[in-house]
Amino acid sequence: MAETEELIDYLESRAGDSLRAVGKYSGETCSLEYVRDDLAHEKVRDRLEAIQANITWSWNPPEDSVLEELGPKSASLQVREAAVILHLPAEDREGVIIGLEPGAASDLTSFITDCMRYVGDTSGVD
Structure with missing residues (x-):
């Protein structure tokens, strides 16, 4: 995996x-490499562990020939009311998870909110 320090600097x-x-x-092991100073380290670590525990089934579905035609997956994204979570898989069962403020993806979150108006209940979308 690429140098995490360089990614954090970027x-x-x-x-x-x-x-x-x-x-x-990597596999079942996860480590918190960076936490913004104003956030509770333990709480963020607990969130990371919960996200990592669910990655295999929710963010890495089995690939099939139809999906393979689209090319390799480079990232998965979850947009939540209070966070944007980016998953960058590196290798089989290895990767990086990045947590951002919702405003970091304001164009995307606004677009999603607009689309949700056509889909149904938007109570969970900000």
Whole structure:
């Protein structure tokens, strides 16, 4: 996996104060590599562990020939009311999880909110 410190430097310069946390995982093991100073380290670590525990089934569905035609997956994204979570798979069962403030993806979250108006209940979308 690429140097995590270099990624964190890039994220700090690109996302600024919107960067909350960066974690990496390998198999069942995960480590919190960066936490913004104003956040509770333990709480963020617990969130990272919960996210990592669910990655295999919710963010890495089995690939089939139809999906393979689209090319390899480079990232997965969860947009939540209070966070944007980016998953960057590196290798089989390895990757990086990045937590951002919702405002870091304001164009995307606004677009999703607009689309949800056509889909149904938007109570969970900000």
